[in-house]
Amino acid sequence: MINNEDAEMLTILDLLDDIQRLGLRHRFDKDIKRALDDRIVSWDNGHEYDIKAEEKLNVTALKFRLLRQHGYRISQDVFKAFMDDEKKFKKYVESDVKGMLSLYEASFLAFEGENIMDEALTFCRTHLNEVKSMANPALSELVSHGLEIPLHRRMVQSDLKDMSRWWTEIDLARKLNFARDRLMECFFWTVGMIPNPQFNQCRQELTKVAAFITAIDDIYDVYATLDELECFTNAVQRWDLKAVDDLPDYMKLCFMALYNSWGDLCKAFLQEAKWCYNKYMPTFEEYLENGWRSVSGTFLLVHAYFSVSQSITKEALESLYKQHNLMRYSSIIFRLCNDLATSTAELERGETASSILCYMYETGVSEEVAREHIRTLIDETWMKMNKDVVVDDGHPFAEPFVETAINLARIAHCTYQYGDGHGAPDGRAKQNVFSLLIEPISLMKSQQQ
Structure with missing residues (x-):
């Protein structure tokens, strides 16, 4: 047909x-x-x-x-x-x-x-x-x-059994009892990013990465002292770069992409912790430049690239290393959707920086005006990403990775549509996850006969 x-x-x-x-x-x-x-x-x-x-x-x-x-x-x-x-x-x-x-x-x-x-x-x-x-x-x-x-x-579905077994075996939720236990929500994210059945292994690996990110984020946000965070960040950044000297160029690029993604994420987390500790309100530009990194979007996409790409090219690896605009735009959308949903709770916890608060402080506008500005920025960033996908030479990536980057922005809209569906999911957010991952698709009685 x-x-x-x-x-x-x-x-x-x-x-x-x-x-x-x-x-x-x-x-x-x-x-x-x-x-x-x-x-x-x-x-x-x-x-x-x-x-x-x-x-x-x-x-x-x-x-x-x-x-x-x-x-x-x-x-x-x-x-x-x-x-x-x-x-x-x-x-x-x-x-x-x-x-x-x-x-x-x-x-x-x-x-x-x-x-x-x-x-x-x-x-x-x-x-x-x-x-x-x-x-x-x-x-x-x-x-x-x-x-x-x-x-x-929007986004579209899969299953959870293997991840539940892995999560139980590592017992991280009990060992880090101050951290959020969000395995279901992490898996929900990866289904949204990579729904196609043939990428089952990629979903499992990204679920593990997302679960670790959630725990590390809580270490930076709510548990460790500033001195402990600086030590932890330095430890992450002390990966042995000399070990790659004898590797071929393409392997060096792979290593550096992974190295930079972990290092950049922890540095971005640390920057936010310093702002909070020092009661410093960054400019809107300062905040967003750090925020699209701290939201972990580019980090997830770097890991996803190696799982969804059938052929890995030097041009694509260089773009990963430089954090291509396709990754940046989807991460900006991720960050801004997150802020629209979480800024009130973060202020109550004593965190001083979010895109909404920074814009209010910098321009003197009301919260509602600031929120409308953030929504406009989200729309404008979607337009930029739309163009990058279509225009010749806009990116060096194959279609599965491009779709994954776009899906990252889609799942951000889905998760934060009615509140913080990842960090503090309410009944509606939990029902979304449950209906997608647990409940079977119901058929009309006439179709079953």
């Missing part, structure tokens, strides 16, 4: 979208690419397909989103046909709920500076909120979910 030349354009697009929503993209990669190359791109290059007038906006927006998700070039100008002379969307678009929803989802694949996509987001968000209660129940539910968190920022 994917490559059926007689199938309608919307049928093909819907099928490709359904495959991705079900988390089955890895099983149909070649078929999806063939369909995009042979049917969707050719349509974009001037080949005509018979599309009903009432479906044109939905088809155009769905095509735009799928092509950008898969790294193809497509201009925002495809939406000019739906705009008037004043560069506003035409009145009739307001009554096309399905088309508006598709356009809304497409707007989250925008690049920075794309004014048409900015207008699309504002227009669709406004009118979808107005009409969601008037649409049919199924479409209304899709609209509500989309407004809550768009498709491009």
Whole structure:
């Protein structure tokens, strides 16, 4: 069906979208690419397909989103046909709920500076909120979910048994009883980052890394003295660099990428501990430059690279070593989503620095204005990351790692959407983890018969 030349354009697009929503993209990669190359791109290059007038906006927006998700070039100008002379969307678009929803989802694949996509987001968000209660129940539910968190920022699933056994065997939760016991949440993160079944081993290794990071973060945040932290950080940084002298260049790059990721993480943790100990409020720029490192995103991505990459290239290793923008952007989103959820609790614990507090202190604005500024920064960083994925020579990485980096930002949105779903999960956060990892997917009775 994917490559059926007689199938309608919307049928093909819907099928490709359904495959991705079900988390089955890895099983149909070649078929999806063939369909995009042979049917969707050719349509974009001037080949005509018979599309009903009432479906044109939905088809155009769905095509735009799928092509950008898969790294193809497509201009925002495809939406000019739906705009008037004043560069506003035409009145009739307001009554096309399905088309508006598709356009809304497409707007989250925008690049920075794309004014048409900015207008699309504002227009669709406004009118979808107005009409969601008037649409049919199924479409209304899709609209509500989309407004809550768009498709491009969502994640998809796996299982926990092996990790539970490992966690019990090492007994770290009992030995470090001051630290958070967050194995389930750590595994939830790795499922969000790397959902495809063939990367099971990578998920297990990243779960271990994330569990250790959580414990080390608590050592820096709530337990050790400043002198102890400086000793610990120095110990981490005293890995024997001379041991790599006789290694080939590619192995040196591997070692340095791993060495720097551990060293940078502990240095960033220590910097935050010093700010807290000295009651120092950094500038917003100081905080964010340290914060995207301390949030551990680049650290997780360095470890993930060696597990999801079939071929390891010198160019990619150099980009890991230099912390490529793709890693930096997803980590900034991770940090800012975390701060939106945790800043109140951190202030109560006596921690002086978060992006929200630093921005309030520096500019004199209210907390709500500061939070809105952080949300805007998150949107702008998504646009930068979208562009890096699509533009030629934007990165040297293979698709599995690129998707992992994007998924890091997605799982950050998911985890911190309603509060601190990792550090202090409430009932809703725990239910999210439970429903994804423990409860089976329920089927309708008619489907089971």
